[in-house]
Amino acid sequence: YFYMNELNRAEAKARILKEVEEKLHRSFGITFDDATPMQLYKAVALTVRDEVMERWTHGREERAEQKLKRLYYLSVEFLPGKMLVNHLLNLVEFDLYQEALSEVGVNLMELEAEEPEPGLGNGGLGRLASCFMESLATLQLPAMGCSIRYEYGLFRQQIVDGQQVEAPDNWLEDGFIWEVPDYDDEMEIHFGGHIIEDWSEGYLKVRHEDYNTVLALPYDVPVSGYDSDIALSMRLWSARSPRRINMEQFSRGDYIKASEEKELAEAISKVLYPDDNHLEGKELRLKQHYFFTSATIQYAVKDFKRRFPELPITRLADKIAIHINDTHPALAILELMRVLLDQEGLPWETAIAVCSKVFAYTNHTIMNEALETWSEDLFKVLLPRLYSIVQAINQDFCESLWKHYPGQFDRIAKMAIVSYGQIHMANLAVAMSHAVNGVSKLHTRILKQDLFADFYRIYPGRFHAITNGISYRRWSLKANPGLAHLITEAIGPGWLRDAAELEKLRPMAEDGAFLEKAAAIKKENKVRLAHYVEKTQGIVLNPDSIYDVQAKRLHEYKRQLLNALHILYLYQQIKANPEADFTPRTFLFAAKAAPGYYRAKLIISFICQVAELVHNDPDVKGRLKVVFLPNYNVSLAEVLIPAAEVSEQISTAGKEASGTSNMKFMLNGAITLGTLDGANVEMLDAVGEENIIIFGMTPEEVQQAYRFNSYRQGELYEENLALRRVLDMMVDGSLTPANPHRFSELYQALLFSDNGGMADPYFVLKDFDAYAAAQKKVEALYGRPKVWQKKSVLNIAASGVFSSDKTIREYNRKVWHLSPVESEE
């Protein structure tokens, strides 16, 4: 479509409109003029789906024909975002569709509003999984993403009276046109019951009896890649009861019981757990994990046998790789063991060897409260066969540890898979995988030196540092078309295939005309966001103010509170000297808090009250604005990130494993204001210290302060007057005069240790001065627009290293060893 002449273009557009019209007739029995926006969206999407389907079929056939090894990417979460426009961009047909539709008065971007967004994830981990799928499709690597078809995704967040209120996300309500159920691949999942060890044939046969069955029905959603000949599948398993409620039961009076059982079975895929970086050992959650991992393993083995009837099952690792996205799918390891032992009859050692060749694992967090463990009691009742397998693996493993660490009981207990009544999923994943990955250089170093240090000493070759990346086409071409066109105009379209070509923009940082165009695009994006905010919140923004954005899950370690306290500090400066010069600033927050995370919700309220305070004070004269944007999701990120000038990446050093929004902001020309944490460190390397603003404690300093218990919060309060004034505002009734104690919990948590926990464990107070000084630099720099714009362009130019294409190539070279699907055309 790139090189199409005018005549062909006209024909192509006419054909698109004809196809849309046909879909309206055939699928909805309606004409163009009578169609609702939803019907119109669906009709357009169906025509696009036809094309994606062709690539889907083609990819399947070629993969089978070429007998290629396939990756199963298991993740309890995916956050793919809206699909229609993304497919069109990947098919390189967006402009054509947009023009065709506009000729009949339809705005494609307005149609997109009708598309539901699948919110099947909490945050970074789920979005990363979707970025990886897009890159796998682009590189034509055979892969399938596997997860759960949650009927309700992550809750919709409303802010009512300055507080988070959760509403259900019924995303399937109006139907989801991109999914296709595959009834041939329905699997049976067995829960509960007991196992019988049968030695009657002279060898051990294990039978599982009296179990409850739940059916897993897969729904496949196509994933396209940029200018790719194939589409991959995201396979989402949905739970169904095997019980068909029949009239006989009805008349016998068993109807109620049968329908209860049905509800119970189908509850498994009902709702996504809204906890990010936090574990609650709930039975239903364990059921979810087993449900989708068992279904996937059974399918993977079935598919292997169907495609390679000539190969023995011991060759499995030649034809499949399984990647587990954090430990949540680690039950897949035990499930494959079960299948290899009980169904394929492999001897124990052979099964272990096959398994460890198949599996690889990525760790995404070192936050202690997120490390997954399950109580043995719960585990053995729900998954009796997997329990006996994990016991045996643990025994073997601990015996082998004894050889490395003889007599070191404490160390072995720490590394054990089963200990003190708990099953430690991270230890299982490390012990049974051939590759263990961190998500940034710093994070991997922490894994090696800290969390998995005892493992690293025994298996140094197993550990890899493969830094996260982003689907940079979605975050530029789709989210920021203005900038994408400017880049293509300057350096040609090659960067869309090879992000390293963004480096070619470097000289443009010296080109005044280019800088002005880039600045104009930023301004347009700021105006676009201002419209959105006015329409949805009724708040008027000043597009000439600095747009400073912190958008991510609400977590104490991410330190939204530091940002909010600094805003109070700025406010006090205005109050002290209302007539002094003050660079107008807009602070934007977007963050969902886990519904059960009381303190995170209190921080949201706090931010909302700070917003109220500054908006209602006439002395501020609109120079300071604070906006909390509700319901942060992929779609909101696509409006918010391109408008940002300052990217807040201010987590306590050592806590944010990588971060990925930091990369998206950088790609969109924001200047990062960040700590030496996660991938920020690599952003600093890529862009150079004069083009990023780094502040605060180093990860080593944080470590030291914990180790030597040397943090003196109280002294900071005593000695730092400015800080003390800000903190006192938390409790002196300035924010909520009717209820001055509203935020005293937050205040207390910063200053006083409570039952064993240290005060301010995330060093908000300690980093306050450094943060304020860094914000001062931001302001000074913004006062020199040319310098600012230059730095902005240098950030875009350096952001290519964070393409997930690069990340996937590295995973493939070091871990998966897949060959691309070759197209013969």
Ligand code: 26M
């Ligand atoms: C697991 C079991 C039970 C309850 C909750 C969970 C759980 C769910 C999501 C735990 C962690 C979850 O997400 C963690 C996460 O998103 N981590 C982020 O991963 C990104 C991608 O690697 C990194 O960039 C972020 O730094 C990291 O916080």
